[in-house]
Amino acid sequence: MTEFSRRLVRRCWLSAVQNPLQVISFPALQLHVSGTAMRASQEDFENAMNQVKLLKKDPGNEVKLKLYALYKQATEGPCSIPKPGVFDLTNKAKWDAWNVLGNLPKETARQNYVDLVSSLTSSSKSSSQAKPGADRERQGYENLVVTSEDGITKIMLNRPIKKNAISTQMYHEIMLALKTASKDDSTITVLTGNGDYYCSGNDLTNFTDIPAGGVEEKAKNSALMLRDFVGCFIDFPKPLIAVVNGPAVGIGVTTLGLFDVVYASDKATFHTPFGHLGLSPEGCSSYTFPKIMGPAKAAEMLIFGKKLTAREACAQGLVTEVFPDSIFQKEVWTRLKAYSKLPPNAMRVSKQVIRNTEKEKLHAVNAEECRVLRERWMSDECINAAMNFLSRRAKL
Numbered sequence: 001m002t003e004f005s006r007r008l009v010r011r012c013w014l015s016a017v018q019n020p021l022q023v024i025s026f027p028a029l030q031l032h033v034s035g036t037a038m039r040a041s042q043e044d045f046e047n048a049m050n051q052v053k054l055l056k057k058d059p060g061n062e063v064k065l066k067l068y069a070l071y072k073q074a075t076e077g078p079c080s081i082p083k084p085g086v087f088d089l090t091n092k093a094k095w096d097a098w099n100v101l102g103n104l105p106k107e108t109a110r111q112n113y114v115d116l117v118s119s120l121t122s123s124s125k126s127s128s129q130a131k132p133g134a135d136r137e138r139q140g141y142e143n144l145v146v147t148s149e150d151g152i153t154k155i156m157l158n159r160p161i162k163k164n165a166i167s168t169q170m171y172h173e174i175m176l177a178l179k180t181a182s183k184d185d186s187t188i189t190v191l192t193g194n195g196d197y198y199c200s201g202n203d204l205t206n207f208t209d210i211p212a213g214g215v216e217e218k219a220k221n222s223a224l225m226l227r228d229f230v231g232c233f234i235d236f237p238k239p240l241i242a243v244v245n246g247p248a249v250g251i252g253v254t255t256l257g258l259f260d261v262v263y264a265s266d267k268a269t270f271h272t273p274f275g276h277l278g279l280s281p282e283g284c285s286s287y288t289f290p291k292i293m294g295p296a297k298a299a300e301m302l303i304f305g306k307k308l309t310a311r312e313a314c315a316q317g318l319v320t321e322v323f324p325d326s327i328f329q330k331e332v333w334t335r336l337k338a339y340s341k342l343p344p345n346a347m348r349v350s351k352q353v354i355r356n357t358e359k360e361k362l363h364a365v366n367a368e369e370c371r372v373l374r375e376r377w378m379s380d381e382c383i384n385a386a387m388n389f390l391s392r393r394a395k396l
């Protein structure tokens with residue numbers, strides 16, 4: 001076990017003691033894919049796992065333990081790991097839930113898992129269907145507000161008290177929203193933030209939600225998730241516009257190189273503090289930023305973490321146009337409504353002509369960035385920076 005793993009385990013143990021069941025989070029339930037699940041209904045099983053991540057309501061610890069246990073039984077068989085100590089409350093609860101399944105066959109466990117998820121999703125669907133205005137405002141997202149109007153699908157990050165930091169669940173919600181928008185009848189798609197921030201980047205508490213398989217498994221799964229996430233931006237087929245209403249950090253900045261147009265309030269700033277966090281660039285920025293602003297300016301941002309004002313970002317080509325904050329929303333939406341009335345096929349084809357020659361390269365860059373990051377996440381530099389942020393917060 002590396003020093004990094006030891007520190008994370010210690011941290012998880014501490015939070016388990018302080019808050020016994022809170023650490024059994026949705027994503028943690030999903031992060032143990034061992035590749036041993038059955039062939040027959042593997043797809044159903046994987047779909048069910050994805051649906052769990054998108055549940056609108058926390059189903060409660062009892063159900064989460066049941067899901068966890070069925071998942072482990074379905075993928076690994078009967079519980080054969082040592083019983084955790086009496087003070088390790090969370091892991092003991094998980095162990096008990098798994099162990100009680102005895103010799104239940106893997107196939108039955110998998111079926112029970114799918115049935116349980118299905119009962120959870122059907123009850124959440126019936127409550128969302130009852131909501132008025134569900135046709136205009138797409139329900140089913142915990143941390144996004146997705147609306148379609150005037151030919152524009154607007155995906156709004158909606159976690160303002162956390163400055164729209166992107167949690168694991170949110171990565172999945174954004175991917176789903178983009179995939180849905182790519183097929184709906186809107187002509188353009190907009191990403192924006194609710195509140196004073198556009199996005200404060202990756203939610204740093206992602207570093208504390210370590211599954212039983214350990215930090216290596218978390219890093220592996222996070223790299224796969226990040227690759228899919230960025231892939232959705234690379235492959236998005238319609239004009240994609242960022243309405244940057246306030247400061248942007250980390251992945252909120254790097255993905256901007258994959259948008260077609262970026263409008264910014266003059267209150268926005270653009271910060272990629274990867275050096276400070278022991279990280280390396282993602283979102284294809286290692287390729288798009290040097291191309292957009294030249295290698296030296298890109299290095300100042302991506303290696304040294306230089307924060308740009310909106311006007312600087314515009315001068316360097318990352319931002320299309322800056323508006324005074326007082327008129328930002330009005331001006332931008334008036335313009336977007338006019339654009340949305342242009343012939344949709346022409347817009348789509350033009351985007352493809354502009355972007356398609358680069359797609360293969362972008363996917364290769366994305367894969368390499370994720371490979372490097374997977375190593376970075378397990379480095380002392382990175383874990384120390386994340387823990388510093390989280391412990392500063394805890395003292396407040």
Ligand SMILES: CCCCCCCCCCC/C=C/C(=O)SCCNC(=O)CCNC(=O)[C@H](O)C(C)(C)COP(=O)(O)OP(=O)(O)OC[C@H]1O[C@@H](n2cnc3c(N)ncnc32)[C@H](O)[C@@H]1OP(=O)(O)O
Binds near residue numbers: 202249251377389
């Ligand atoms: C083991 C491997 C796991 C890896 C998992 C990785 C998954 C994919 C990774 C993709 C790669 C992405 C990389 C990045 O995005 S790097 C950038 C990360 N972001 C940051 O470093 C920003 C951190 N936040 C801040 O510096 C400040 O909060 C900020 C400047 C944004 C705002 O400061 P301000 O003083 O105005 O406000 P507060 O700090 O009081 O914030 C209000 C509350 O919001 C919480 N917050 C803000 N940002 C984040 C964040 N990024 N993650 C988690 N929480 C965040 C903040 O803690 C406050 O919460 P509380 O009121 O509860 O304390």
